[in-house]
Amino acid sequence: MSETLAVIDFETSGLGPANGGRATEIAAVLVRGGAIVGEYQSLMHTGVYVPPFIEQLTGISNEMLEGAPPAEQVMREVAEFTRGCPMIAHNAGFDRGFWQFEMRKAEIEPDPAHEFACTVLLARRLYPEAPSCKLGQLARWHELPDMGRAHRALADAKTTAHLLIRMERDIEQQFGQELGVAPVRHELLARLQKANKTALKRCVADYAAVWRRRAQQPLPLQA
């Protein structure tokens, strides 16, 4: 059973909406069956001022944002693009904060499927020997494909997608016995990111048992 996950990445004018930070660019990459199957990217105009440090970091200038589509339009497009897909982000607390803020600003109804899982938390558990859990460091450490300029939304979202695919493969290899025939789905990723690092095997085994029980239940009758 394959599940489509949406990997998202924001570029922003600051570290949080609470201090006036706004999104400047968003990318969403759809991952299914161990492969990237779709992508969306757009700059977005909110009227926010981009400080020189951020402009240097991301390459996104105030002039570029002047001609960008309005944030409300972009959020509607990306919400439709990711509809029904659980979300993945690197340091998900950051992207979730901007996602919820920009969705509210655009007056878009929240999608209950948009639960976030975090590749930083997962990496800390799966790869404790990694030199760091920064996205670029993990990409080099795993020798993931080069997706282009870092700190642009699509490049970072694609790199995170490749990291996610690598993690799914490593989970299957590392916990194959506990996992049995249960697939690596978003629910398992969300559980693993919160599990005590010494109890990963038990977490995977519990997930697999629940999944098998569900799989044995008859499908509900159609109305």
Add this chain to the structure above:
DNA sequence: TGCCAGGCCCTCTTTAGGGCCTT
């Protein structure tokens, strides 16, 4: 013009503090 945060984890902890990660 250009400042700034917050959630999470680990441990020399739990009545706390420091580091990581994102722009």
